[in-house]
Amino acid sequence: MESRLFRCTECNELINMTEHDFSAEYHCDKEKDCFIELVKNDREPFIKKHKRHKVEELKVNRSSYISDRPYYEPLKTSYFEATNGREDFVIKRWRDKVESPLRYEIVEGSIEVTNKSVIHGEDIRKQIQAEINPLISQDKITRLIQVVERVISQLDPKSLLKDSLELDHPLVLYCKLKNNAIKSIVELSKDIFKGEEFKKIRDFIYDNSDYAGVMAPLVKRQFTIKPSPQIGKRFKKEVVIPTEISQGDILTL
Structure with missing residues (x-):
C-alpha cells in the first residue's frame, strides 16, 4: 500500500x-x-x-x-x-x-523556492583541453566561457526546469541546452574561433550540451518556509x- x-x-x-x-x-x-x-x-x-x-x-x-x-x-x-x-x-x-x-x-x-542557473566554467576549460588538439589558447576558452555564461543568464530557469533531471539531491537539477541556446552559443563563437578550430568547438558544443555534458547548466535551488x-x-x-x-x-x- x-x-x-x-x-x-x-x-x-x-x-x-x-x-x-x-x-x-x-x-x-x-x-x-x-x-x-x-x-x-x-x-x-x-x-x-x-x-x-x-x-x-x-x-x-x-x-x-x-x-x-x-x-x-x-x-x-x-x-x-x-x-x-x-x-x-x-x-x-x-x-x-x-x-x-x-x-x-x-x-x-508556505514553501518558497528560488532557482538559479549556473555553469561550471572550469569544467568546460578542462574538457576542451582534454578533447581538442592542437590546444586552444586559454584566452579563447575564457571568451567562450563568457559567451556561455551570457547565453545561460538570459534563459528563464523555469524553462530549464521543464526538461531537467533530479538525481541524488533535491536542490540540484541537471538540465540540457535546447537547440536555440546551442545555436546562439555557436553563432557567438564565430567571433572567437575560425576555420578548423571553429568546427572543432562547434562539434564540442553540440556533443556536450546534454544532461551529463559540461556545457549544460545546473539549476541550483534554495528554499525558505515563509x-x-x-x-x-x-x-x-x-x-x-x-x-x-x-x-x-x-x-x-
Whole structure:
C-alpha cells in the first residue's frame, strides 16, 4: 500500500501510515545466542492518544518535496505540502536517530523556492583541453566561457526546469541546452574561433550540451518556509474533500 497521511483535527498532530507499521523487528539475545522476533504496531500510540478525536486524511503534493540534504541522508529534515481540500499545510519530516521512526509535524507558512542557473566554467576549460588538439589558447576558452555564461543568464530557469533531471539531491537539477541556446552559443563563437578550430568547438558544443555534458547548466535551488499560510488555494480543483475517518477505519488501513 502507498503511505497515507492522517491528521487529528483537534490536536493538529500527524501520522503517516505505511505497510511497514506492523513489520516485525529482530533483536539479538546474547544469552541464548539467537534472534528474538518482536511484533510492533507503530500506529498504536497515535490511535490511543486520539481515540475519541476526529481524524482526516491529507493528500500529499509529492512534487513539493524539498530538503537541503541528499536523498540518501537518513537524518535529514525535509518539507512537503499536503491538503485536506480546504486548507494547505506544510509538513516537516525528520528522525532523531537512524533507527528511529520518521516524525511528522505541521509548520505554519508556505514553501518558497528560488532557482538559479549556473555553469561550471572550469569544467568546460578542462574538457576542451582534454578533447581538442592542437590546444586552444586559454584566452579563447575564457571568451567562450563568457559567451556561455551570457547565453545561460538570459534563459528563464523555469524553462530549464521543464526538461531537467533530479538525481541524488533535491536542490540540484541537471538540465540540457535546447537547440536555440546551442545555436546562439555557436553563432557567438564565430567571433572567437575560425576555420578548423571553429568546427572543432562547434562539434564540442553540440556533443556536450546534454544532461551529463559540461556545457549544460545546473539549476541550483534554495528554499525558505515563509510565515504566510495559503489557505485552500493550491489543490482545491483536483481534490475531493476527504470525509472524516473513524478510529475503526484507521485500525484497518
